Amino acid sequence: MGIKNDRVKFNVGGRVFETTATTLANAGRNSMLGAMLDENWNLLQDNGSEKFIDRNPDCFSVILDLLRTGELYIPQNISEKLLYREALFYGVLDHVRSAKWGQFDGNRLRLSQSVQGQAPGDGTAIRAGPDGGCCVAHGCMVHVYDWMLDEHNPLNLDYQRVNDVGWVDPNNIVIGVSERLGRGDGGIGLFSSHDGELRYKFQVSHENHVKSYTASALSFSSDYKIFSSCKGRSNEYGVGVWDQVTGKQIDFFYEPLGWSLGDADKVQWLEGSNCLLVATMFPRKDNCYISLLDFREKKMVWCWSDVGATLAVDEKRVRDAIAMEDNSSICVVNEFEELGFMDLRSSAANSVRWSSRSRLMKGKMPEEPCYPKLALHGGQLFSSMNDCISVFCGPEWVLTSRLRRSYGGSICDFSIGGDRLFALHSEENVFDIWETPTPPII
Amino acid sequence: MSNQKKKHFQIEAFKHKVVMDPKYPDKTWKILEDAIHEIYNHNASGLSFEELYRNAYNMVLHKFGERLYSGLVATMTVHLKDIAQSIEAAQGGSFLEELNRKWNDHNKALQMIRDILMYMDRTYVPSARKTPVHELGLNLWRENVIYSSQIRTRLLNTLLELIHSERTGEVIDRGIMRNITKMLMDLGPSVYEHEFEKHFTNVSAEFYQVESQRFIECCDCGDYLKKAERRLNEEMDRVSHYLDPETEKKINKVVEEQMIENHMLRLIHMENSGLVNMLCDDKYEDLGRMYTLFRRVTDGLLKIREVMTSHIRESGKQLVTDPERLKDPVEFVQRLLDEKDKYDKIINLPFNNDKSFQNALNSSFEYFINLNPRSPEFISLFVDDKLRKGLKGVNEDDVEVTLDKVMMLFRYLQEKDVFEKYYKQHLAKRLLSGKTVSDDAERSLIVKLKTECGYQFTSKLEGMFTDMKTSQDTMQGFYASHPDLGDGPTLTVQVLTTGSWPTQSSITCNLPAEISALCEKFRSYYLGTHTGRRLSWQTNMGFADLKATFGKGQKHELNVSTYQMCVLMLFNNADKLSYKEIEQATEIPAPDLKRCLQSLALVKGRNVLRKEPMSKDVVEDDAFFVNDKFSSKLYKVKIGTVVAQKESEPEKQETRQRVEEDRKPQIEAAIVRIMKSRKQLDHNNLIAEVTKQLQSRFLANPTEVKKRIESLIERDFLERDDNDRKLYRYLA
Secondary structure (H helix, E strand, C coil): CCCCCCCCEECCCCCCEEHHHHHHHHCCCCCCCHHCCCCHHHCCCCCCEEECCHHHHHHHHHHHHHHHHHHCCCCCCCHHHHHHHHHHHHHCCHHHHHHHHCCCCCCCCEEEEEEEEECCCCEEEEECCCCCCCCEECCEEEEEECCCCCCCCCCCCCCCEEEEEEEEECEEEEEEEEECCCCCCEEEEEEEEEEEEEEEECCCEEEEEEEEEEEEEECCCCEEEEEEEEEECCEEEEEEECCCCCCCCCEEEEEECCCCCCCCCEEEEECCEEEEEEEECCCCCCCCEEEEEEECCCCEEEEECCCCCCCCHHHHCEEEEEHHHHHEEEEEEECCCCCEEECCCCCCCCCEECCCCCCCCCCCCCCCCCCCCEEECCEEEEEEEEEEEEEEEECCCEEEEEEEECCCCEEEEEEEEECCEEEEEECCCCEEEEEECCCCCC | CCCCCCCCCCCCCCCCCCCCCCCHHHHHHHHHHHHHHHHHHHHHCCCHHHHHHHHHHHHHHHCCHHHHHHHHHHHHHHHHHHHHHHHHHHHCCCHHHHHHHHHHHHHHHHHHHHCCCCHHHHHHHHHCCCCHHHHHHHCCCCCCHCCCCHHHHHHHHHHHHHHHHHCCCCCCHHHHHHHHHHHHHHHHHHHHHHHHHHHHHHHHHHHHHHHHHHHHHHHCHHHHHHHHHHHHHHHHHHHHHCCCHHHHHHHHHHCCCCCHHHHHHHHEEEEEEHHHHHHCCCCHHHHHHHHHHCCCCHHHHHHHHHHHHHHHHHHHHHHHHHCCHHHHHHHHHHHHHHHHHHHHHHHCCCCCCCCHHHHHHHHHHHHHHHHCHHHHHHHHHHHHHHHHHCCCCCCHHHHHHHHHHHHHHHHHCCCCHHHHHHHHHHHHHCCCCCCCHHHHHHHHHHHHHHHHHHHHHHHHHHHHHHHHHHHHHHHHHHHHCCCHHCCCCCCCCCCCCCCCCCCCCCCCCCHHHHHHHHHHHHHHHHHHHHHCCCCCCCCHHEEEEEEEECCCCEEEEEEEEHHHHHCCCCCHCCEEEEHHHHHHCCCCHHHHHHHHHHHHHHHCCCEEEEEECCCCCCCCCCEEEECCCCCCCCCCEEECCCCCCCCCHHHHHHHHHHHHHHHHHHHHHHHHHHHHCCCCCEHHHHHHHHHHHHHCCCCEEECCCHHHHHHHHHHHEEEEECCCCCCEEEEE
16 A cells, blocks of 8 residues: 555464564664565565464564564573573574673672582682673582583693683683693693684793793783783792783783782773782781782883881781772772772872771671672672671762572672673572662653 | 391492483484584574574583583684685686675674573683684684685785775775775684785885886976875775775875875975975965975975975065165155065965964065165065055055054064164155054054064154144243134154154254244243243244245245244345355255255256256355245145155264164163173173063174173273183172
């Protein structure tokens, strides 16, 4: 009748669906549904006839609803896995993922799932991937989960103890491990997150000799550099820098006398100031050392240490540190979950300004305490203590939420990424996934 | 059951294995392979997308991804080899069209193949780290078609030939050119660069080398530049129509180098049409073209600037040293202003107001204006002329413009203090004789000088204006307190502050009794209101209006100087007076008296006196009579003084000397200021600093500075270091 007929009829596994080309266009041209409607494939067919698809009709109905509304509702009778498989067939798995949970907000998190692992021994670290997956380091293995929480092949580097692990992008994971004495093993490896294959091993050379080393904390920059705190056998302590693309070592910052860089607990690349935060804490060392390195000038541009501080204030030992570039400060935490702040703008070593917020924890330590950890995400500050995670907001860092789950014991590590928070427990081999629910309907 | 019959069972391990039709992958692949053939043969309408997609999906699902991928590579390669052959077979002009058509076909086929194999692209390709289907299709096209030995050079040559014929004026199909270059870009920037761009720039360089040689032999500079500009525009047009935008920089560089950079000097110095001719003839369009073209190449503007500078200096030097020009200062300055205007216009319009050119212009003017030591005097005379009469009937804005231009010239002067000297003299004359046309214009110029040179420079000039104003009030006060003076002669006194005015201490002449009595009254009035002051009369600078009745009853009002008045008043009581008598009665200094008598007796039409004998010069034996036959059409007659407007040689010397004299304390002050802050300084640095400090007023002469240093040492302001004689110390 002059108006173009927008309607499309499908027969999926025997059930007829009718929708519009506009709805299907939401799937995008790079999907099976998008290609199916492309004029390349529709030269002779008239719009009245059904298009047959030999797939599960129940799942198609969920996916069609997703394309119509942008929201995902999975009925009881359909398993998530089944739905994911069908979505992959139609090429709309990304749509499903982004509709599955909402944009991250530390104050609205809900526990979505707990995953039990098989690895013996305590977990070392958990790291959220950029697209909602995660990896967990246990002893000498790293277990990799995609966002559907399907486990992929585990990673290992010569079966050496893993000290740190991190995602450089959704497809690649870097792990840093201890060396095995006299064998030249250890160091840093880059793995495919899909199949667990080793792609590169990063070497350290000193005066043109390749040396074996122990890699501890890792960090990555947006211009494809990898930073790692490295400890060699002789005096090769410091921070190494590699290019992710070529796999070549491009720099090495040697540890100055009387300082600690080579076995850091944390390194953090600061994009804004082009510096690397390196923090070594008790009990790895007797004292705590925090410094900022400028690689272009080969200079330590800021440093702080508690060497020489009166240890009567034993409880004020720094256990984790994180740089907050927006506030030009470094936040630290002690074992009673007290937060302290240091100004980054004055280069001289200055003292920690402890916020006298709470001493609630004092006197009721659990049997197996874990050291507190810090994380920063979207202007919210997170700190883990025993079996819960506290969320702090605003310029004064007010405590706004507390995430707790009774099962699994203390939290030994947590990580935020891909709009999810992952928390790894120390007593049971279990990690929790916290998500922000999708926005309310009205 | 018997034992014999007991069977020995062997329990086989359960095999977790799905038995699949062993021919399954071959069968499925066959379906897909056929589909790919159909797609390449434009026969895809019968294909079912859903079925093909499902088959490809199943192959990947059942771990036949590798099989699927390698099959795709093989099948596509076969088709591309066919395509390459059909393109190779295309004759002449249809070659590019065939290539373009096949490229479009391939792209469409590639899209459809990717649609079918989308699942493989999404899952198998990243995990097996293969090249994605679309990129694979481009790579295979590149390897099998573009790099085919029959096509590679032919493609390049065809493209270059077409561009060449377009350059020689033919019309080519730009659409197909655009499609082909876009194809090369799609295959990767490096393909475009290596298969086309690199050769294109080389060939272009050759082309333009030859062409520029031909042009330069037969064209004049303006024509050549026009042609070069057109070529540049053509190349930019070409890039925008069918080449990659990145090519623009490269091809521009080629044209610039071949057409301009290689011929720069020859163009600038081209006989009868080069830069100097353009400047002389105000060829704005050509100059503008030269500027925009030369700006594109290294040192292009530098070359223009050098030639322009030397031309301005040369012609300026001629102007200021031409003895003909020195005769008329006003004309001299006007010529300078015209010259400045001319080049200002050239720099503003064709040279895009380029700062570096403005600087070159300024330094050139500074150079040649100071070649003539009389420039400061002349500029002041020019201003004097303008302010006396030149600005009559001209509106305020134009006055400002003229004054601003003069200030430009003033800025170029090195000896600003000489200008100041002359300006003061000229201003004094203007003020005292009431000749100035516009008070506003005068003040505006003072403000300009003040912003240029600071308060010190103009404080005395401003003092002169204040004196004038105060005198007016004083005179009002005087007449208000002496109401009885209504009938007699009117006296107007200007009280001048000593030091502000360029007065010479001159001998006061004897004034006529009426006037002198009035002067006494004024003196007592003035000293009565201002105690502790001293008044002395500058009779050489005043003027008077006299009412005169001649022998035949003709009445006139004579406008004369004070000296002339004194002389004329003597004739109220006598008909004949000898020179000697006049001299005795008036006590006017001899040279002034002679000049005064000359103007009264010897100027035709103004000769109110008669001299005997009637010779040109006034000598001591002459006798003077009232000229009863005097007649004039005008009632008011202005008796001028015979004064040289320009300074005479001895006067010049005197002014010069006064200037030199005035500089001495300034140089000394500068030395002391510098030494006081530095405590010690070596000779060369001291000279340099002094010169720098004083350059806003004048260019200090190093020998003079040295003399001043010596003098300061004598007076114990400074001492020489005992070890290093070149080092001076300040003595507090």
